Structure formats: C-alpha cells, structure tokens
Amino acid sequence: MIDELVNLIKQYETIIIHRHVRPDPDALGSQGGLACLIRDNFPGKAIYLVGEESESLRFLIQMDQIDDAVYKDALVIVCDTANRERISDDRYESGAHLIKIDHHPIVDSYGKPEWVNTQSSSTSEMIASIYRSHPELTMTQDAARLLFAGIVGDTGRFQFSNVTSETFLAASELVKLPFDRQSFFNQLYQRSLKQARLNGYVLEHFSLTDEGVGFVKLSQDLIHSYELNASDASALVNCFSNVEHLKAWVLFSEEDQVIRARVRSKGPSINELAAKYNGGGHPMASGATVKSWEEADQLIADLRKLCK
Template identity: 55%
Template sequence: MSKTEIIETIKQYDTIIIHRHVRPDPDALGSQVGLKEIINASFPNKSVYVVGEEEKSLTFLAKMDVIKDEQYKQALVIVCDTANSPRIDDDRYNLGEKLIKIDHHPVVDEYGDIRWENTDASSASEMIYELYEHGKDLGLKMSDDAARLLYGGIVGDTGRFMFPSTTKKTFQYAAELVTYHFDRTELYQNLYMEKDSLSRLKGYILQNFELTPAGSSTIKLPKEILEKFNVSPRDPGKIINVLSDVEGIKAWAFFVEEGDTIRVSIRSKGPVINQLAAKYNGGGHPLASGAQAESWQEVETIIADLDALCKED
C-alpha cells in the first residue's frame, strides 16, 4: 500500500464516509474527524461524513453526522483506528463501493480493499498527519480544526507523550500541529478534567487495588461500586492509568461490570498483554489492551493468567 494510492482514491469519490471503532477515545475521533476536516479543506466540493455513536464526554472534540443507507451507494468508506471489523462502529461500513483501512494496532483482521497498517505509529491521528505530509504536493490542505483534532488524538493515545509509542516523529508532528490556531489549554482541560464522582472512584481504586509479588495488580468494579460512586461503566476507562506510577506494578487490569458482561482493561509497563487479551475476546497493543469476561469466575482465570505473565517477565 502507498499513501499516494489512498490520496488518489479519495480524489476519485464524491462521497466519502469515515468510520472508527466503538467506544471512541480521543484518537478514534481525532483521526476520523481530523481526516474529514483535511478532505473538506482540500476538496470542498466533496460530501464527507463521519458516523458512529456519540460519546458524550468527547463531544467537545466533534459530533457525528446522521446519514441514510442510500448515501453509501457509490461512496468511499474509510475506517480509522480499528484493528478488527467487529469493532467498527456502525455496521454499514460494508455498504460502500470501496473500503480503506487506516490503523496502528497489531494486524488481526485484514479487512478492506486498501489497507495502511503501521504498528510503529503512536496513534491513528499521527498516521493521518503523515498522510497529509505526504499529500501536500498532491492537493491536501490542513485546517486549524483538523490540527486541533489530530493533536488531541496524539495526546490522548500517547498519554501526553509519556507512553513508549511516542517517537521522534511523534514530537515533530506535534510541534508542527501546534503552529495552527487552536486553544491547547482548553483542549487539555476538556481531555483531562474529571467529575468529582470519578475523582472519588480514583481514591477507591487506590485504596482497594490488589498487588501480587509478581507485579500484577487488579481492581474489581461491580455495578454496586459504580452505583455507589455514581459513575457509568465507561468512566473507569478514563482513569485506567491511576495505577501506572505505583512502585512494583508491572501490569494491571480493571474489571468493570456492564450489563451481562465484564469489560477488562489491561495496561502494562513491560509484559506483552495483547495475546492475553485476545484469549478473552479482546486485543489491542502490546502494552494496552482490552478484553471481556462472561462471569466473575472467568475474571479469576484472567487474574491468574495476568499474574503468570508477570512472573515470566
């Protein structure tokens, strides 16, 4: 695949519909809507839409479009930041004429007519900026709002440039993005401001997490605890890194009850965890992954597997 092929394909279509993964994070929205804004700035006569479920906590970044099935006819569909097709938000992605995948996760699903997969990139937003850099001589233009979105996506997926995925290229792109006109202070405030209920849950986690001699740490958040602190099942994911600075922790997992399943968020400082996540209906990056458990009994199995992984490290 070449970035030129993606750009030339974009030029060929009058209607372009951009998807991303379910439960969007800043990188999913930053790459999805950042790409839309670049295409709008570059080719103003094209009709470009972004689709998927709204994430209330991230509407300050962007809002989704509502479109009809008929609009997919003869459309180009682009999916950003999504490793496997079951996680694509809005299953109409296969109604278009051609499908492009742009992603930085380990390859687990080779969907799409054109695929650009780069596991060395810090984020999908970094990849979209790289696409712009490559395409400046081919007609691509950057806008202030596209820069805001891509910068927000990079910041979100690098943990404010603290994760190992951050490279020299990441810093170079970020430096170029901040030359555009947007309020970085406001962006950071919106990305990292917490409700008091979430801050109190953070205190609960710090008081109740378990840590084994091998360096694995876990916290269980059943619905009773979520209700006590008045938080939704999605909220704990925003503070997953609360344990990252605790001495002795090699890898940690949150187990959050949501409906009939238990969502599992796993992070690591060293042990590779994405294969463990894949074992339990999940996947992701080597140091940041997600999975699902069908019962609290299965949670105990995941805890044991995580501890064994830390012992091997």
C-alpha cells in the same frame, strides 16, 4: 500507500468515515482529523462521520446521523480499528469501496488499501503524515487539534514507548496551527466530581500482587452507586499506574451482560493475553471482555504468570 489513498479520495464525491466502538481520543481524532483534512482540501465533497457518541469526548467532535441510502456509491474509510467486529456502525460494508487505516497489529485483514503501520504511535499520526507528505494540502486548526488529541491520547502525553522521532515531528507540525492547547488539555483530563470520588475508591481498593500485577474490580452496582456508567469507570484505568513495583494492571468494570477489562503494562506484552479474552490491542495497552468474575480471576492469574 498515501498516494493511493489520496487518489481514491479524489475519485469519490461521498466519503463516510468509521472508527471503533467505545472510542478513545485516537479513534475520534483520526476519524475527525481525516474528515477535516478532506473537507479543507476538497470542499465540494460530502463527508460524514458515523458511530456512537462518547459523552466524555463530545468536546472533540460529534457524529452525523445518515440514512442507509447515503452509502450508495460512497467511499468508506475505517480508522483505528484492527478487526471488523469492533467497527462502530455495521453499515461499513454498504459502500462502493472500503479502506482501512490503522496502527494496531493485523488480526483481521480488510479494506483495499489496508494501510497498517504498527510503528506509528497512533492512527492520528498516520493521518498527519498525509498532510506532511503532500505539501499542496492545507490544514486548519480544527484538523490539527483533532490529530494532536489522537497522538496525545495514544502516547499518554508522549510518555509511552510507542513515541518515536516521527511522533514528535508530527506533533511539531500540528502545534504550528493556533488551536487552544490549554483548553484542549483541560477538557481531555477533566473529571466530574463523581468520577473523582470513584477514583478515590479505586486508589483505596486496588490490589497489588507479589508479581507486580495491580487490579481492581468494579461491579455494576458499585459504579451506579456513584451515578456513573462503565465507560466513566474505565477511564480511571491509569489512576494507580505510578505505584512502585507495578508491572501490569487491569481495571474491570461491569455493565449489563459483560465485564470490560482495561489492561495496561510497563513490560510484558499483553495484547495476546487480551486476545485470549475476546479482546486485543497494543503490546502495552489492550482491552478484553470476560463473562463472569470467575473468568476475571483467570485473566488475573494469566497476567500474574506473564509478570512472573
């Protein structure tokens, strides 16, 4: 699969890389890391990154603005996105050839090849394996920093159950490159004073049920009262994750027309539950969308049944 991917990259002069909406470190790390890896080894090619910007993660990498005409005869690669409706920038089908690289369970089959490895901790780990399996390729510290960011983000600093020996091997290769890890960690986990205040509200007001389900509901008015947006609020999903007796938890953050649900678990698999509520993801970390606070209560009730 890797050889097929590398051969396709060699064939195209223009390559456009997408990832999912509302990007996390793995989405940006795999997208940007792949772009750097291609640029480092094929300097004559035109490489573009597309998708909406993430203000909190702009320190990792920024996106390109390109015209529709650039897609003509281009190779399009989508990273870290299980289903087509979550791909950021719907022009992904406008190219000459489409490839998918992902580590989520397949819920929507697209791309050729469709390289999916659910045993991988992250899509960034998969991109790192391209470098590790092709010794003729070189890697710069920019590529290493981005791929390391993706692995760290999706493993919770190597704490989650998706970490394997391959994850540590990939990370060990990346940290051989002299990027500033301390600066990276400082930026990744930095919180604004406004977010710190909201973090205090979440800790004060989250609920914990007898079944071990934690949840907190953040209305749009509440979020705006802290001069923040729903994305800022969602970043706090793990702020009460270390409370004893907690098995699974969800943070709801309301935006204009919908309520985003960030669901996490230490035991029961939650990705099928997330799929029921217009979402999906990993067995231990998923996202969902509900249309009302009443539907949010239904999600909580279903999560309580899972934990019971």
